[in-house]
Amino acid sequence: MSWENRLLRFKNWFDSRSAFGQVLIMTLGDKVIVLTIGVLAALIFGKEVLGLPNPMADESGAFMFIMGVLIAPWLETLIFQYGIIELILLILRKFSRKMTVAVVVSAMTFGFAHNYSPLYIAIITCIGFYYAMIYVFFRPYGKKSAFQKLAFVHMLSNFVVFLTITLE
Numbered sequence: 001m002s003w004e005n006r007l008l009r010f011k012n013w014f015d016s017r018s019a020f021g022q023v024l025i026m027t028l029g030d031k032v033i034v035l036t037i038g039v040l041a042a043l044i045f046g047k048e049v050l051g052l053p054n055p056m057a058d059e060s061g062a063f064m065f066i067m068g069v070l071i072a073p074w075l076e077t078l079i080f081q082y083g084i085i086e087l088i089l090l091i092l093r094k095f096s097r098k099m100t101v102a103v104v105v106s107a108m109t110f111g112f113a114h115n116y117s118p119l120y121i122a123i124i125t126c127i128g129f130y131y132a133m134i135y136v137f138f139r140p141y142g143k144k145s146a147f148q149k150l151a152f153v154h155m156l157s158n159f160v161v162f163l164t165i166t167l168e
Contacts, residue, residue, distance in 0.1 A: 030127060079088075135147070
């Protein structure tokens with residue numbers, strides 16, 4: 001079976017899931033990417049790399065939850081995926097590679113906005129690429145739907161991080 005047929009089968013299977021199921025699947029993908037990059041980085045650079053910086057380490061748990069789980073995912077999705085991708089698609093509407101440019105710029109700005117360390121930027125740029133691809137994947141179903149589903153994926157992903165930080 002060709003990769004195109006497998007991708008189409010996956011898309012059909014994915015489309016048959018509920019919106020909540022789709023968000024859970026995409027969040028799992030996010031965690032697989034982060035875990036894979038983290039393990040590879042630890043193998044290459046040593047175990048000390050696993051202690052990535054926590055930009056809200058000095059804040060209370062309630063503040064971290066409100067900002068990191070409830071507010072930041074919506075604002076970041078609005079700016080870095082919806083805003084940047086839609087703006088680039090509008091500006092470059094006659095350019096054949098506009099979607100590629102939009103995804104790359106979205107991912108890079110998302111990564112560089114999280115400039116706590118070079119490794120953190122690299123990891124978050126990969127996640128930014130994944131988030132941009134999620135937005136583009138859901139965009140044919142409507143921009144509002146793409147925005148909402150991605151924001152929920154981002155929110156759920158940040159919630160998992162919040163739990164791992166607060167339960168240490």
